[in-house]
Amino acid sequence: MAEIIQEESAKAGGHKRPKKRVPHIDMTPMVDLMCLLIIFFMLTTAFSKAKVMEIILPEKIQDPNQEAPKISASRTLNIILGPDNKLYWYPGTVKEEDFKNLPPLFETNYSPTGVRQLLLERNRTLARKIAEFNQEVVSGKIRISQDSVQKSISQLKKIDDTGPIVLIKAYKDANYGNFVDILDEMNICGIARYTFMKIAWYEVKMVETAAGITPTASTSAK
Amino acid sequence: MPKIKLPTKSPHIDMTPMVDLFSVVLIFLMLTTTMRQPEPAPVDTPFSISEKPTPDFNKMTFLLSKDGKVFMNFDNGPDTLLKYRPKILVEMGKRYGIDFTEAEQREFEKYPSSMGVPIEKMKDFLALKDAKSRNAFQTGIPIDSADNQLAMWILYARKVNPNIQACIKGDSKTSFNVVDKVLDILQDYNVNRFNLITSLEAAKINLDEIQQ
Numbered sequence: 519m520a521e522i523i524q525e526e527s528a529k530a531g532g533h534k535r536p537k538k539r540v541p542h543i544d545m546t547p548m549v550d551l552m553c554l555l556i557i558f559f560m561l562t563t564a565f566s567k568a569k570v571m572e573i574i575l576p577e578k579i580q581d582p583n584q585e586a587p588k589i590s591a592s593r594t595l596n597i598i599l600g601p602d603n604k605l606y607w608y609p610g611t612v613k614e615e616d617f618k619n620l621p622p623l624f625e626t627n628y629s630p631t632g633v634r635q636l637l638l639e640r641n642r643t644l645a646r647k648i649a650e651f652n653q654e655v656v657s658g659k660i661r662i663s664q665d666s667v668q669k670s671i672s673q674l675k676k677i678d679d680t681g682p683i684v685l686i687k688a689y690k691d692a693n694y695g696n697f698v699d700i701l702d703e704m705n706i707c708g709i710a711r712y713t714f715m716k717i718a719w720y721e722v723k724m725v726e727t728a729a730g731i732t733p734t735a736s737t738s739a740k
Numbered sequence: 741m742p743k744i745k746l747p748t749k750s751p752h753i754d755m756t757p758m759v760d761l762f763s764v765v766l767i768f769l770m771l772t773t774t775m776r777q778p779e780p781a782p783v784d785t786p787f788s789i790s791e792k793p794t795p796d797f798n799k800m801t802f803l804l805s806k807d808g809k810v811f812m813n814f815d816n817g818p819d820t821l822l823k824y825r826p827k828i829l830v831e832m833g834k835r836y837g838i839d840f841t842e843a844e845q846r847e848f849e850k851y852p853s854s855m856g857v858p859i860e861k862m863k864d865f866l867a868l869k870d871a872k873s874r875n876a877f878q879t880g881i882p883i884d885s886a887d888n889q890l891a892m893w894i895l896y897a898r899k900v901n902p903n904i905q906a907c908i909k910g911d912s913k914t915s916f917n918v919v920d921k922v923l924d925i926l927q928d929y930n931v932n933r934f935n936l937i938t939s940l941e942a943a944k945i946n947l948d949e950i951q952q
Binding site: 546549552553556563570571573578690693701 | 765769773787791792795907909919928930
């Protein structure tokens with residue numbers, strides 16, 4: 519702006535004026551202020567949005583005559599979230615009548631060598647199918663969009679009939695982190711069928727025997 | 741021989757481009773920013789591999805703190821034109837025989853974070869202005885069967901906004917009893933799909949790991 523005005527005045531007036539200097543504004547304070555604001559906004563902005571893990575639980579049985587769906591015992595795997603970040607499991611089912619001689623619980627943990635190995639071993643066929651499918655997508659053999667990848671994987675899960683049916687139960691001293699961890703393992707291992715269930719009284723007993731908690735102590739702690 | 745005079749003026753750096761750049765960054769940050777809302781209780785979410793982002797709207801979030809208190813938030817932060825929050829409050833007021841004024845409804849709508857105030861104390865809570873004295877009221881929503889206010893909040897939230905989704909944000913140390921109770925109440929009201937809010941952590945299994 520300043521320069522244009524200068525030129526015009528040179529044309530209009532005949533006599534020479536001392537050359538006007540472009541006014542120089544010191545921008546340092548402005549820069550300082552902006553720096554402060556930028557730092558402030560960068561620190562307060564929540565850039566990374568939290569992620570969610572979806573879980574769908576079976577509907578509650580309202581009708582007392584309606585029976586729970588039958589599942590084959592050979593495919594059933596019970597996982598019980600124990601106290602103190604312990605994890606127990608047993609295969610098959612236990613009948614309520616057999617409470618005198620309950621099967622022992624196997625202890626495992628949340629590490630990749632613990633429950634993940636257990637689940638992968640039982641879910642080998644499906645896990646391999648999913649892993650191979652992912653490999654092919656990554657290497658470019660199959661060209662599909664991200665949405666259809668998810669759809670194909672859920673289709674693979676749907677037709678699977680050899681993988682375990684995992685029933686997750688929680689002892690009362692378990693914490694929320696355990697719950698999320700175990701659901702996460704289900705997703706990592708690609709388990710097709712899993713659900714969360716209320717723990718049965720005989721299973722409480724099994725956990726208490728395995729963890730060495732005396733039932734009276736645990737009830738008073740409650 | 742005349743001496744060569746070195747200019748003694750300090751070199752002047754032209755800061756205009758820098759200012760330009762800074763303004764652009766600043767405007768960008770100002771427009772995209774969503775302020776981190778202070779939660780009534782600090783919560784360390786557990787980790788998972790899920791990459792699904794949290795929904796932006798139509799959600800009710802249950803905040804389960806380490807000491808077993810339950811807080812609730814609808815639609816997160818300031819509402820849209822639909823004004824779900826004041827509507828839910830009015831419905832709750834009708835249920836418990838409390839009449840909320842316009843000003844109180846507006847205050848409820850504006851409240852930026854989760855709330856864990858028993859409905860009887862809601863009026864006092866909304867009358868207060870500063871955050872500190874408000875926090876004293878945040879004792880958690882009652883969830884026992886004798887006075888199950890959480891169930892009522894869920895009922896009216898779903899009545900006012902049928903598309904609402906349930907999100908659960910818990911601390912990894914929260915006792916499972918509380919989580920179980922909240923899930924149970926939700927299932928009583930036919931909510932069977934939950935979003936558990938987690939932080940992202942990468943974990944993958946390879947082909948050879950399976951073939952072992």
